[in-house]
Amino acid sequence: MNIRFYNGLICSMAKKIEITSDEEIWVKENKIAYLGPAKSSDFKFDREIDLKGNLLMPGFKNAHAHSAMTFLRSKADDLPLMDWLNYKIFPMEAKLKSEHVYYFSLLAILEYLTSGITAVMDMYFFQDEMVKASIDVGFRSVIVSGTCGEDLNCVKKMEQDYLKFNKIHELISALIGFHAEYSNSNEMLKCISQVAQKHKAPVFTHNSESKREVDDCIKKSGMTPTEYLNSLGLFDFGGGCFHCVHLSENDFEIFKQKGIAAISCPGSNCKLASGIAPVSDMLNFGIKVALGTDGPASNNALDMFREMFTVTALQKIRNADAASLDAIKVLEMATKFGARVMGLEDCDSLAPGKLADLIVIDLQQPNMQPLNNVLKNLVYSGSKQNVKLTMINGRILYENGVFNVSVDPEKIYKTVNEMNSYYKN
Amino acid sequence: MNIRFYNGLICSMAKKIEITSDEEIWVKENKIAYLGPAKSSDFKFDREIDLKGNLLMPGFKNAHAHSAMTFLRSKADDLPLMDWLNYKIFPMEAKLKSEHVYYFSLLAILEYLTSGITAVMDMYFFQDEMVKASIDVGFRSVIVSGTCGEDLNCVKKMEQDYLKFNKIHELISALIGFHAEYSNSNEMLKCISQVAQKHKAPVFTHNSESKREVDDCIKKSGMTPTEYLNSLGLFDFGGGCFHCVHLSENDFEIFKQKGIAAISCPGSNCKLASGIAPVSDMLNFGIKVALGTDGPASNNALDMFREMFTVTALQKIRNADAASLDAIKVLEMATKFGARVMGLEDCDSLAPGKLADLIVIDLQQPNMQPLNNVLKNLVYSGSKQNVKLTMINGRILYENGVFNVSVDPEKIYKTVNEMNSYYKN
Numbered sequence: 070m071n072i073r074f075y076n077g078l079i080c081s082m083a084k085k086i087e088i089t090s091d092e093e094i095w096v097k098e099n100k101i102a103y104l105g106p107a108k109s110s111d112f113k114f115d116r117e118i119d120l121k122g123n124l125l126m127p128g129f130k131n132a133h134a135h136s137a138m139t140f141l142r143s144k145a146d147d148l149p150l151m152d153w154l155n156y157k158i159f160p161m162e163a164k165l166k167s168e169h170v171y172y173f174s175l176l177a178i179l180e181y182l183t184s185g186i187t188a189v190m191d192m193y194f195f196q197d198e199m200v201k202a203s204i205d206v207g208f209r210s211v212i213v214s215g216t217c218g219e220d221l222n223c224v225k226k227m228e229q230d231y232l233k234f235n236k237i238h239e240l241i242s243a244l245i246g247f248h249a250e251y252s253n254s255n256e257m258l259k260c261i262s263q264v265a266q267k268h269k270a271p272v273f274t275h276n277s278e279s280k281r282e283v284d285d286c287i288k289k290s291g292m293t294p295t296e297y298l299n300s301l302g303l304f305d306f307g308g309g310c311f312h313c314v315h316l317s318e319n320d321f322e323i324f325k326q327k328g329i330a331a332i333s334c335p336g337s338n339c340k341l342a343s344g345i346a347p348v349s350d351m352l353n354f355g356i357k358v359a360l361g362t363d364g365p366a367s368n369n370a371l372d373m374f375r376e377m378f379t380v381t382a383l384q385k386i387r388n389a390d391a392a393s394l395d396a397i398k399v400l401e402m403a404t405k406f407g408a409r410v411m412g413l414e415d416c417d418s419l420a421p422g423k424l425a426d427l428i429v430i431d432l433q434q435p436n437m438q439p440l441n442n443v444l445k446n447l448v449y450s451g452s453k454q455n456v457k458l459t460m461i462n463g464r465i466l467y468e469n470g471v472f473n474v475s476v477d478p479e480k481i482y483k484t485v486n487e488m489n490s491y492y493k494n
Numbered sequence: 495m496n497i498r499f500y501n502g503l504i505c506s507m508a509k510k511i512e513i514t515s516d517e518e519i520w521v522k523e524n525k526i527a528y529l530g531p532a533k534s535s536d537f538k539f540d541r542e543i544d545l546k547g548n549l550l551m552p553g554f555k556n557a558h559a560h561s562a563m564t565f566l567r568s569k570a571d572d573l574p575l576m577d578w579l580n581y582k583i584f585p586m587e588a589k590l591k592s593e594h595v596y597y598f599s600l601l602a603i604l605e606y607l608t609s610g611i612t613a614v615m616d617m618y619f620f621q622d623e624m625v626k627a628s629i630d631v632g633f634r635s636v637i638v639s640g641t642c643g644e645d646l647n648c649v650k651k652m653e654q655d656y657l658k659f660n661k662i663h664e665l666i667s668a669l670i671g672f673h674a675e676y677s678n679s680n681e682m683l684k685c686i687s688q689v690a691q692k693h694k695a696p697v698f699t700h701n702s703e704s705k706r707e708v709d710d711c712i713k714k715s716g717m718t719p720t721e722y723l724n725s726l727g728l729f730d731f732g733g734g735c736f737h738c739v740h741l742s743e744n745d746f747e748i749f750k751q752k753g754i755a756a757i758s759c760p761g762s763n764c765k766l767a768s769g770i771a772p773v774s775d776m777l778n779f780g781i782k783v784a785l786g787t788d789g790p791a792s793n794n795a796l797d798m799f800r801e802m803f804t805v806t807a808l809q810k811i812r813n814a815d816a817a818s819l820d821a822i823k824v825l826e827m828a829t830k831f832g833a834r835v836m837g838l839e840d841c842d843s844l845a846p847g848k849l850a851d852l853i854v855i856d857l858q859q860p861n862m863q864p865l866n867n868v869l870k871n872l873v874y875s876g877s878k879q880n881v882k883l884t885m886i887n888g889r890i891l892y893e894n895g896v897f898n899v900s901v902d903p904e905k906i907y908k909t910v911n912e913m914n915s916y917y918k919n
Contacts, residue, residue, distance in 0.1 A: 139863070143870035147820035180860035183879065339807030340874070342816040370861055370875040375803065378795075382764030382804065383811075391767040395572035433904065435605035436795055438564070439911045445568035449765070450795040454608065454879040470895070479858065486864045 070115045072096045077120025081419040096425040099463035124430040128187025129373035130407030132332040133361025135193045136177035137170045141366035167195040174202035180371040182467040185428040185456040217248035224260040246273035250294040276310035295320040314344040330357040330410040335379040337363030345387045359407040396448035429458035495540045497521045502545025506844040521850040524888035549855040553612025554798035555832030557757040558736045558786025560618045561602035562595045566791035592620040599627035605796040607892040610853040610881040642673035649685040671698035675719040701735035720745040739769040755782040755835040760804040762788030784832040821873035854883035
């Protein structure tokens, strides 16, 4: 489909983060064909969409999630962390069936669409199912392996999947990763490092989410998790770490030197009482920071608006400074920085040749009025209710509250609820 | 209108906070006429609404706002508190015109409806305008005076308004209040205390929002703001305090003894970097706690879903305990406790004879699935997008994203934007 968007505000995120009101955007097949003043086109549009003054911008990038954990949403809340993990999450995950993961992933993807999220970096079990769900809906996923344990065959599988997923479909890409320092044997981590070195690939993992995890690593190795993982060569080609709540000064140095990105998950860090990540300190230090929702068992929403408000709210509290982490920086984290961390440079902004992953924000709702500052409204008073349209790879998948996908949402809800009875705790 | 709601889940909040699935609710004129199993009615329904499995519950009560501050939304963000107040907010408020306040209030009320908020306790300038806006829309407002300064005539006006607003319209009630300890002379506070004593009325005010405010009061009077205000007899008939971020142990005792409620505004406290209120400590101590959005200049959303998540998120961080402030307690704060603090016992729950202020929550959206625990979903993954219907005083004012009010939202947006150019800063 070729689509023309006109008569709206555009925040391309291409250079400066600012809004233009005299431009239009043309989508040709799956790419942006033109962004600029109105002019005549040399191809025919299948649809011309009058934005009516609303805002068009790049879609949000969810840089950390375990999508299929939808099945655990509200199944175990308001519990101390270790009870939550050991008595609720792990036992239920141990029963997990691959055919269920397909439906649990579909449910998450629908939620992403309602929040204007156009891509996710996903780490979970049975990754073929998330890949299938993404392709079936038309959603963009970056699959990152969550290798853990001590069985070296898992590293082989990790490498196979990495190669397989990177050529399976235009909507899918893959990154090398492992669950965490504390959930892998030293042998495993060395093996993963070898694979990363072989492919000159960045590596992604959970890191320094809880204080206990850091203390345990120091006790065991004399190093912080960042120092320890780095000593194994795991970050020689960069990568990213999820959470990064408890980092040392030297960890900051390593992040900067190795070009490691921090993926902050403020909602999850609150809900599991992990702490407040030093996001503004990291940004000021020159570390790249992206945003993630984490999984729906620990957040429990997959809503980038909530993450955007929460991340800046927490920084203002942490630093006792209302000027901390301004809205524009938050928007960059949620879009451009996220895309780059995920290896999706083609979706980091709106410009000719970039992939058409974009959203339209409804400004004709009371929470977005008056239009004193549209971008600040987006972060400080915006809500997923303002998402009027979500387009991925040139296809409109969600518009005016209606899904335009090949799966039936009502049927997914029904199926997920039925499957869920299997995971009684 | 007489309306029957059937075939849904109901959380009446009447006794235990739980959900029933085999009951229906009848609304007759402006009250709940029946709640129980299906049976034949002795009156005719104008409309019968099939809830299709969705959730019906009492509307949210916003126990603290300055509604008309919509005009300042996103006009001054990411600034240190004192710069924000002295160079942005106060100068613009000094120019405020009463006829503008009507439209700024209308805009806030529309936003309340989208978030399922059915009543607000409002403190601002030109209160006749908020009263008029509320009546024109059909919204329920509790008007609390924000007396400040040193002109004792303002206290006379306060008393006159208190009496006037309490008999002006069934949707309007009034409470005695003043802006804050630091913004009133000692003479003023004594005078306000006399009026409260005369009417045996509870008193409401901002209290201990910032550390500096507390330190200044101690320096001046040797007492915390709570101790000082209490020493003047201001809380002899109870009342409530907005924010309560920085309270001492003795303040806790006074709150409990005098039956003073705390109205927590977590979003605003973050955005202005005021700190995290000791909400779970207050609740454990037996202090009543309600929730408020504060004004749209300092939040900037008027969204009770965001406040619900933020208040529990912050407690979990503050106490380093994921079990802090569970979702059910948060729901009570946002509905029942709020109503009682605002003097709206008639709207605190759904039961025969209570006023019909209720909302319907759409569960057929991905963020509310699966239905492992509907009430936890509401707090942890719910969003204003799930508000399917908002009824106040028996009238449906918002349904499926459409306002059913006598004012035209598009016209309000336009008018507010036009008026706003007057407040350039």
